[in-house]
Amino acid sequence: MSETSRILRTAARAATYHGLQAGPHFVDSHGRLDLIAAIYIGATGKTPHSFATPNTPTSPFNNMATALIETNEPVMNAIRAVSDVLPTDKPTDSVTGLYCPIEHLWYWQTDRQHTTGQPPTDTEIVGLLLRAARENDTTVPKLLFSVPTQRAAA
Template sequence: MSQTGTDLRTAKTLANFFGVLDHGQHYAHPDGRLHPAAVIYRATTGTTPTEFYDNPDTARALIQSNATVMTALRWVSAVLPTQPPGDDITGDDHLEHLDTWWSENDFFLHRRPNTCEFIGILDRAAQAADTLTDLPAPRTAA
């Protein structure tokens, strides 16, 4: 298993246990619920910074500045059913991709994703990370 896959499975456990924060402006709630990106941050770092509760701009900067979290977000973005926003200059914005998927109504279902759907996305991302990064060592010729 890859470290990213392990982190995403940990995020899945956290989301299942605490629940995922409804579509608000902060990244964390005192009752333990977290925004989907904050769930991944907590799973990879083991902490929930106080900025997640009261300063969404700083929370976003903390998420974007952590390479491990951004790697996990790239895998989540890869399995979402839509294309990430971005352009040729700045590249894809994987955090914005997750935010958009979480906050907008699904075209066919006419509702926003729920916690179970987010857990399913985390599961698919973990499986993809494991499958595509855990390559066996090359065999030597006999």
């Protein structure tokens, strides 16, 4: 099992244990996680204090929380793995032109069906994490080894 798959499976357990929400915080006042926080906790086992503050551009804690996420390579690998299995279009940064996997997950979690305005259920989010883990397991190169064949009798 790859590190990313392990992180995603742990994130699914954290999401199930803590509960999920799609509010303006990474972690709400009841301790429920959003999708990004579940992945971060799955990778680090920690819930930073900055995750409980508002996710607004004017909040200094938002920048701290985002920096914690973006500078942690295993977390970002897991976020990219989940983003890759989503069937929705990936948003791109207007300045760099690169896709933003964090925004992709956030948009999906807040409004999975833009036509209905309904967020995904907890079961759908946990299923997404497990599907991404499974996909990551199938795409990671496996160690190859050779088993000697039995020689024919002389």
